[in-house]
């Protein structure tokens with residue numbers, strides 16, 4: 057593995073999940089694999105889980121991890137080729153990225169979309185420019201359209217739950233449901249979850265959202281899509297709750313009907329489903345207290361598994377670049 061920016065870099069998903077679960081069982085198994093190597097974690101946006109889980113994972117592999125909050129502490133970066141830099145940007149990515157590539161053996165980058173211009177966001181200009189100019193393997197810590205470490209974690213968590221249940225559930229029904237929110241959010245987590253569940257191929261996958269919240273078809277193709285949330289939830293084994301803004305009329309909130317919030321009453325439609333969310337979550341907006349605090353919620357287990365997803369990916373990259 058030379059980079060990790062989408063499911064297309066994952067290779068065999070089940071093998072990567074097994075590797076992550078192996079690290080969960082034995083975190084320090086490869087504690088010298090990354091000895092003498094450094095990983096840079098560059099944040100152009102806030103984070104709790106991604107930042108800390110990746111640091112822990114790198115430490116488990118013997119690497120030094122350095123976090124750089126580019127948005128707050130770095131020079132304002134320019135990403136456009138040929139830009140005349142007479143405005144607010146101070147340093148071109150062409151100049152900054154190769155320097156970072158000299159300091160680090162692996163670079164990890166979080167860069168959210170603007171939600172202003174769909175073509176710009178979906179071109180993935182920022183992470184693509186880092187990859188082009190830094191000269192070392194790049195791991196996405198969430199880019200403009202995808203969040204692959206989160207999605208790998210999600211598959212790990214689903215497989216972990218399934219493995220602890222009676223063998224009857226071997227092809228689970230997984231529902232991704234839109235939820236209300238107070239502000240427009242990126243489509244990254246939903247795009248990425250859809251991409252990974254479709255690629256994994258071991259579930260009946262349903263996506264439900266209000267009208268006009270269609271995600272990009274390249275990510276959802278293969279899933280059943282319905283605007284009827286109750287119908288979607290019927291007999292679900294896993295319900296993944298997430299808000300996203302509109303894709304077609306880009307970056308808008310069209311409706312925020314609180315009826316879309318997942319409640320205990322709605323959970324009764326499911327097969328006692330496990331409830332997932334990538335966090336952070338707006339309580340009693342996206343998900344009710346009663347659901348989040350119930351035994352159905354596996355959001356903490358899910359967030360904890362972020363370490364093992366990151367460790368499996370870093371390990372694969374270290375082994376490929378020995």
Ligand code: CP
Pocket residue numbers: 102103104105106107198206334335336
């Ligand atoms: N799920 C997730 O990426 O969390 P953070 O934004 O806190 O990193």
